[in-house]
Amino acid sequence: MTTNLLAIINSSAPYNRNLGKESLDVALIFASFEQGVSLFFQGDGVYQLIDQQNPQKISAKDYLKTFSAFEFYDIEDIYICQESLTVRNLSESFHIDNVQVLPPETFAKHLAMHQQILRF
Amino acid sequence: MSILHLIRSSAFHRSDFEQCLSIAQSNDTIIFCDDGCYNLSHPLTTNLLAQENKLTIKVLQDHAQARAIIAPQTIEGITMEDLVSLTFTHDKVITWQ
Amino acid sequence: MAITLIFNKQEIATDKQGYLLDHLQWSEALAEVMATNDKFTLSDEHWEVINFVRTFYLTYNTSPAIRALTKAMKSEFGEEKASSRYLYRLFPDGPAKQATKYAGLPKPARCI
């Protein structure tokens, strides 16, 4: 279990609105200030993690590529809600490694370990 | 450990309330405010009230009345001051909007 | 207001601080011209960082914040060069701002 200060819940699909990118900016800045941050993906937020996306087809900035740089920011605690994957009929093929797929109860337990929580 | 959940959207339109329920723990409190007040008559709420569980639901009274919603007797109507106090009697807040 | 840079008889569009608007127009020769315009001389050590930042951007679609830059540089160049002190000595106006500029990358967000 982590003792990170902030948990960010990502609940939006990546392209329609800019929420995923704005959430990423918050995560990177907390990490740059050496404040621990954990990322939680729930609901449509899980679409930010699935493999084989082609955002250039719709002229969207591929901010998902930045997820691969998390190791340089010491962002290591990345949790995905299993139930959200199941209801969307998604397999566990993600574009980054070292993520943990958790059932809702465990997902909730990890979330509760943080001092503050934001959701985008 | 307890979390205060602010539900600001209608579950008839969005899945925020449903996502909240999938992680809410028994000693958490759920607050309906803004369009979240419409959830008072959503089946998710009705089912929740029928269950034996300690999850507390409250509603911002002014927000419900503004929308011509009458809260059932089992759900306490609160003021904004009450909401501020609840912020500090719980360990943290999650806003579902 | 964009400023236009003439390079090889070609117009290169930049923003008001001289950052390229299209990073695909970048070349090493263009970087030298940009630096000369700023009265800044690029040494081999500068080039090491510039190329590293550019590769980072092309890989991850973002310019690294200073801490991430030093961490990423550590595995490639070793402990000594992977310090913010070293990077600030090379780029006194801030490595994130200056190295990205000569690497042809977008100006980093002001809040980052």
Added chain:
Amino acid sequence: MDKLAVLITTPPYSNLTVTAIDYIEAALRLNVNIVGVFFYQDGALHANSNIHIASDEYQAVAKLTQLHQEFGLALHLCITAAEKRGIACDALSEGSAININPIFTVSGLGELVSLTTNSTRLVQF
């Protein structure tokens, strides 16, 4: 001692913002120490001095001005979010007139980090 930080992400013409401001006022009435309010995403639009809302509608900015003056409520603006929305703050915004409301402090996301670490509760609206 309870310390509150507030994040506002909704624009001045949204009723969701009324809720945020009502909440802040209630906290001030209860003598809660508010370490600051951070404006991010569409919340940045509050700082645009060119926004005019019909006088018979809710005046979010007038309310914030009053709270800022009366209680010294700190209002921090994410400059990146603001520039994206046509809010110009200084000489760097060449070619456009400065249109930031001076009750706001120009900040970056780094300020959100310090508000988060300096508060015991962070509430997002």
